[in-house]
Structure formats: C-alpha cells, structure tokens
Amino acid sequence: MSPILEIEKLTKSFSDVKAVQGVSLRIQEGICFGLLGPNGAGKTTTIEIMEGITEASSGKVLYRGEKISDTFYHKIGIQFQATSLQDFLTVKETLTMFSKLYSKTIEMAELIRICALEEFIHRDNRKLSGGQRQRLLLAIALVNDPEIVFLDEPTTGLDPQSRRNFWTLINKIKSQGKTIVLTTHYMDEAQILCDHIAIMDKGKIIANDTPENLLKNHFGDFIIQLPTTEIITPIENIGINTTIRNEIAEFQTHDLDDALKKLINAGISLKHMNLRTWNLEDLFLSLTGEELRL
Amino acid sequence: MKQFFAVFNARNIEFLRDTSALSWNILLPVLLVLAFAFIFSNDNKTIYKVAVYGEQNATQSPSFTFMQTRHVEFIREYSLTAAIRKVDTHQLDMVIDFSPPSRYWINSTSSSGYLTERILWGTGGRSFQKETVDGQEVRYVDWVLPGILAMNMMFSCLFGVGYVIVRYRKNGFLKRLKATPLSPLQFLVAQMLSRLLLIQALTILIYIGCDFFIDFKMLGSYLNLFIISLLGAICLISLGLLVAARLSSEELAGGLLNLISWPMMLLSGVWFSLEGTAAWVKMLAQLLPLTHLVEGARTIMTEGASLMDISYQLAVLSIMSIVFLFIGARIFRWE
Numbered sequence: 001m002s003p004i005l006e007i008e009k010l011t012k013s014f015s016d017v018k019a020v021q022g023v024s025l026r027i028q029e030g031i032c033f034g035l036l037g038p039n040g041a042g043k044t045t046t047i048e049i050m051e052g053i054t055e056a057s058s059g060k061v062l063y064r065g066e067k068i069s070d071t072f073y074h075k076i077g078i079q080f081q082a083t084s085l086q087d088f089l090t091v092k093e094t095l096t097m098f099s100k101l102y103s104k105t106i107e108m109a110e111l112i113r114i115c116a117l118e119e120f121i122h123r124d125n126r127k128l129s130g131g132q133r134q135r136l137l138l139a140i141a142l143v144n145d146p147e148i149v150f151l152d153e154p155t156t157g158l159d160p161q162s163r164r165n166f167w168t169l170i171n172k173i174k175s176q177g178k179t180i181v182l183t184t185h186y187m188d189e190a191q192i193l194c195d196h197i198a199i200m201d202k203g204k205i206i207a208n209d210t211p212e213n214l215l216k217n218h219f220g221d222f223i224i225q226l227p228t229t230e231i232i233t234p235i236e237n238i239g240i241n242t243t244i245r246n247e248i249a250e251f252q253t254h255d256l257d258d259a260l261k262k263l264i265n266a267g268i269s270l271k272h273m274n275l276r277t278w279n280l281e282d283l284f285l286s287l288t289g290e291e292l293r294l
Numbered sequence: 295m296k297q298f299f300a301v302f303n304a305r306n307i308e309f310l311r312d313t314s315a316l317s318w319n320i321l322l323p324v325l326l327v328l329a330f331a332f333i334f335s336n337d338n339k340t341i342y343k344v345a346v347y348g349e350q351n352a353t354q355s356p357s358f359t360f361m362q363t364r365h366v367e368f369i370r371e372y373s374l375t376a377a378i379r380k381v382d383t384h385q386l387d388m389v390i391d392f393s394p395p396s397r398y399w400i401n402s403t404s405s406s407g408y409l410t411e412r413i414l415w416g417t418g419g420r421s422f423q424k425e426t427v428d429g430q431e432v433r434y435v436d437w438v439l440p441g442i443l444a445m446n447m448m449f450s451c452l453f454g455v456g457y458v459i460v461r462y463r464k465n466g467f468l469k470r471l472k473a474t475p476l477s478p479l480q481f482l483v484a485q486m487l488s489r490l491l492l493i494q495a496l497t498i499l500i501y502i503g504c505d506f507f508i509d510f511k512m513l514g515s516y517l518n519l520f521i522i523s524l525l526g527a528i529c530l531i532s533l534g535l536l537v538a539a540r541l542s543s544e545e546l547a548g549g550l551l552n553l554i555s556w557p558m559m560l561l562s563g564v565w566f567s568l569e570g571t572a573a574w575v576k577m578l579a580q581l582l583p584l585t586h587l588v589e590g591a592r593t594i595m596t597e598g599a600s601l602m603d604i605s606y607q608l609a610v611l612s613i614m615s616i617v618f619l620f621i622g623a624r625i626f627r628w629e
Contacts, residue, residue, distance in 0.1 A: 051473060053469070053472060053473060070475075073473060073474055073475045074475060076473075078470075078473040080466060080469060080470060080473075082466050083465075083466045083467065083469070083470045084465030084466055084467050085467065085470075086467065098474065101471075101474040101475060101476050102474070102475060103475075140470070
C-alpha cells in the first residue's frame with residue numbers, strides 16, 4: 001500500500017547544528033502516526049518540513065508519491081506547538097476568518113460539534129482556558145476538512161481532564177479516516193492514540209514500528225517490581241534479567257510462572273510485589289537514556 | 295524592604311539588559327536635542343519675507359540697497375500668482391515684480407507688509423508701483439489642522455500596521471497564516487486596506503467634529519483633500535509594512551518606528567513652517583512622506599489649491615508608496 005506521506009533522507013542544518021540527519025519515514029493513510037523524542041531531538045523541525053513550513057537542506061517530501069506543491073496547504077491542517085490568535089475576535093469569528101482562506105471547508109456547525117466549541121463559541125479568544133484554546137486551534141486545523149492533520153505537542157500544558165478530552169477529539173477525527181501526524185512528550189498519549197510510532201533522537205530515527213512490535217522486540221512481556229529491601233539474595237544469583245530504578249528492582253521476563261518460582265526459591269517475599277507490562281515510556285527511556293535533555 | 299529591593303533590582307537588571315530599549319531611551323533625547331540645535335542654529339534670523347519675481351536688473355544695481363537689507367529673506371518665486379496668493383494669506387510680507395513696470399504687492403491688513411513697504415521706500419524703491427491685497431491672515435489653528443490630522447494618520451498607519459505585524463510574527467500568528475493558502479501579497483493588501491478604511495473614517499470623523507466647534511477655513515475641494523489624505527495614508531502604511539517586513543522584535547520595531555516618526559513630526563511642517571531653516575533641513579524634509587501630505591492638505595485648505603497645484607506632492611507620495619510597497623512585499627517573511 002502506497003503511503004499518503006513519505007519523507008526521504010531529510011536533512012536540516014541551522015548554522016552549525018544538524019537538527020535533522022537523513023530521516024526517512026512512510027506514513028500510511030488513515031492512521032495516527034506518532035513522532036516521539038526528547039527535547040531537541042528534531043521532531044518539530046521534521047514535522048515542519050513535512051508540512052512545507054520549513055525548507056529542508058536536502059531530501060524529499062512526497063504526498064501520494066508526488067512532490068508537495070502549492071496546493072498541499074489545501075490538503076493539510078496544522079496545529080503548531082504555540083500559536084497566538086487575534087485579540088478581540090471571538091471563537092466563531094476566528095473560525096470564520098480561517099474558513100474563508102480555503103476553497104473547500106467543513107460545515108461550521110459540524111466543526112463546532114466535533115471540537116465541542118458550543119459553550120464558548122462567542123467568547124473572546126483572550127478569555128479561553130488552555131483546553132478551550134487547544135480545541136479551537138484543533139478546529140482551525142480541521143476547518144478545510146484536511147486529509148492529513150499535523151498536531152505538534154497539542155496537549156502540552158493541559159490538565160489531565162483536558163488531555164483526555166483532547167484524546168477523545170483526536171480519536172473522533174481518526175474515525176473519520178483522516179491521517180494524523182502527532183508529536184508528543186507524553187508516552188501514555190502516544191500509546192493510546194498512535195497506530196505507528198517513530199522515535200527520534202539527535203536528529204535521527206532510532207525506532208520505527210507499531211507500538212506493539214516495538215515493545216515486543218525490545219522487552220520481555222512482564223515486569224515484576226519489588227522493593228530492593230525485599231531482595232535478600234544477590235541479584236545476579238536469581239537468574240532473571242533485572243534493573244534497579246529508584247530503589248525498586250524490576251525483573252523482566254517472558255515466562256511469568258518461571259520467574260515467580262525463581263524468586264520464591266531465592267527466598268524473596270512477594271508480599272509487596274507489583275506486576276506490570278512494558279509501556280512506551282520504558283521503551284523511550286531505554287532508547288534515549290535517562291539523562292536530562294535541555 | 296528585602297522583598298522591595300529584590301523586585302527593584304530584578305527590574306533594573308531586566309531594563310539594563312534590554313539593550314535595544316535602553317539604547318533607544320538614551321538615543322532619542324540626544325537625537326532630539328541635536329536635531330533642534332542644528333535646525334534652529336541660524337542666528338541670522340529673518341523678520342520679513344519678500345518674494346522676488348521677474349528680471350533682476352534692479353537687484354544688480356548697487357544703488358538698489360533694498361536687496362541688501364539684513365533680516366529680510368528674499369525668496370525667488372517663479373509663479374507671480376502663487377506669490378500674490380501667499381501675500382493674501384499673510385505667508386509672505388511682500389512680492390516684488392521687477393518686470394516693467396516695477397511693482398510690489400503688500401497686504402493692506404498686514405503690519406509686516408506696512409513695515410516692509412517702509413523699508414522698500416527707504417532703500418530706493420519709492421518709484422515702484424504699489425498693489426494691495428486684503429486677505430485675512432490664516433489663523434494658526436487653520437494652518438496647523440492639516441498637520442495634526444496628518445500626524446495622527448502617520449502614527450496610526452506606522453504603528454497600527456508596522457507594530458501589529460511584528461507582534462503577529464513574534465507570537466506565531468503569521469506562521470499560522472503561512473500554513474494556509476493565503477499569499478503574502480493578499481495578507482499585506484488586506485492589512486493596508488483595513489487600516490486605510492479605518493484611518494480615513496476616523497480622520498473624517500475628527501475633522502467634522504472639530505469643524506463643528508472651531509469652523510476651519512476650507513478654501514479648496516473636499517474631494518481633493520480626500521484624495522491627498524488617501525494617498526498619504528497609503529504611503530505611510532506602505533512605510534509601516536516595509537519596517538515590519540522582517541522584524542520579529544517588538545522593541546526594535548518600536549524603536550525604528552519612533553526613529554521614523556519623530557523626524558517627520560518635527561521636520562514635516564506639522565507645528566511650524568520650515569521657512570527660515572537651513573537648506574539641508576528643507577531637503578531632508580522633502581524625503582519624508584508626511585511633508586508632502588501636510589503641504590498638499592494645507593495648500594488645499596488654506597489656499598484653495600487644485601489637484602494640479604499639488605501635483606508634485608501627489609507624484610512624490612505615489613512614487614514613495616510604490617517603492618515602499620514593492621520592497622516591503624519582496625522582503626516580507628512570515629516567520
């Protein structure tokens with residue numbers, strides 16, 4: 001199946017900084033594609049090259065197999081990381097202004113319903129809460145009924161309720177068959193929303209697959225967590241792959257029965273045991289390291 | 295007290311490290327003082343203004359000492375009609391036409407005209423044929439009104455367009471527009487027309503409101519006044535667009551817009567006439583769009599000038615508008 005959007009060997013340099021170094025990706029139609037990475041990994045630069053906002057130093061961006069042209073802006077919707085809107089305009093006036101910039105638009109009532117803007121449709125842009133503002137920016141991104149929607153860290157700074165509300169909206173958009181390209185810092189968000197994930201670090205793609213495949217290929221199926229105070233036997237003698245993080249020993253295993261037997265045989269109390277599966281955050285930290293990125 | 299000094303120091307550091315704002319705070323008063331010092335440094339002040347017309351055989355005669363009189367400024371006028379109109383409105387004290395029969399014009403209601411005539415008689419011009427006009431002096435309020443309206447337009451056009459676009463760029467609104475099919479030209483023209491409509495409507499409103507109370511002198515056509523103000527506003531908006539074409543710092547944009555607007559406010563004849571200032575000041579003033587807008591509007595209002603009479607101002611404003619808009623559109627960046 002040919003991808004709706006494809007990038008080939010993209011590079012982008014800013015004076016002496018190589019922000020993107022030979023990135024290639026294929027994004028299939030109708031999926032939510034997550035581009036993850038720590039701060040400064042090159043996610044925003046990559047996504048802005050895909051959008052046609054930033055020019056690549058080298059490489060190609062193909063939309064349905066063709067180089068992107070001036071009409072590309074009619075096909076896509078964008079929600080940037082940070083966008084201010086015009087003061088004194090209401091939500092409805094803002095949407096009307098943006099809708100008039102396109103030849104094909106979604107019906108206003110439908111857009112308001114999808115993005116749940118009814119409550120504050122006549123409110124001044126300056127008086128919107130963080131969540132309301134993000135919903136309006138999403139509505140602007142959808143105003144031209146785009147085939148591809150780019151969302152650059154859309155839930156950063158939102159409270160948990162607003163984030164979950166936003167996820168519902170994104171799933172609603174996805175159910176309409178639109179392709180979504182999402183960058184985010186939140187691994188739970190990526191895990192819930194994304195069908196395919198690429199992890200970037202230092203301008204390069206270091207992992208690229210479905211979340212399930214990525215987790216399966218990088219880890220065992222389960223993690224048994226125990227406080228280090230319970231471990232009375234030297235860890236290397238237990239016979240399970242173990243890491244210690246914040247005074248918690250994490251035993252990784254594909255065979256839960258066998259692992260539990262080994263722990264009991266080693267005389268370890270399972271009273272404070274916690275069992276969990278791997279998630280994207282584990283994968284992310286495993287691939288990009290735990291040192292602080294500025 | 296500790297808390298007070300903590301906030302006090304933080305604000306001082308913030309101000310001192312904002313180099314563009316700091317330098318502007320230092321630079322502006324220095325520039326103003328220097329400008330005033332240079333512009334009005336001429337101690338050899340003129341008291342009377344006399345326009346000279348026609349062949350100057352008499353001026354070359356050593357016996358004709360009138361032309362050597364100190365503190366009288368002799369201005370070469372190429373249009374006798376325009377010169378006489380200026381005597382009629384008290385902008386000139388006398389006009390002398392050397393073509394035979396040698397004649398001079400004064401305003402019979404002007405004390406300066408009377409005294410200039412006495413000087414002429416006392417310096418060999420007794421035989422000149424006397425002509426009089428009797429127009430009333432243009433009140434300062436009538437003279438200054440076109441300047442004030444034009445200055446208001448200037449601030450609204452420069453800051454209302456230039457500063458706002460820089461703010462849009464800084465807060466990412468322009469970047470959002472870039473991600474739509476909107477072209478830079480469409481955006482710039484929309485900004486221009488929006489401000490044009492607003493400023494024209496406001497100017498008309500202010501004019502009508504003030505006229506109701508003060509009853510301005512308006513000798514020309516309202517249509518002509520509208521045309522020159524329209525062209526002036528287009529020119530000033532284009533200048534604002536040019537300044538804002540690439541900047542993304544509001545502080546720098548504010549500084550640059552002040553740097554442009556202050557000389558215009560001082561040198562474009564808004565508050566006082568530049569007659570009597572150095573030639574280079576007058577030349578500098580000709581480079582400023584506000585000068586041409588003020589001159590055009592003032593000539594229409596106080597002298598009843600036609601569009602043909604102000605064709606020079608109309609031409610200069612048109613050329614400046616095209617140049618500013620062309621360069622602004624060429625170098626414009628969304629981000």
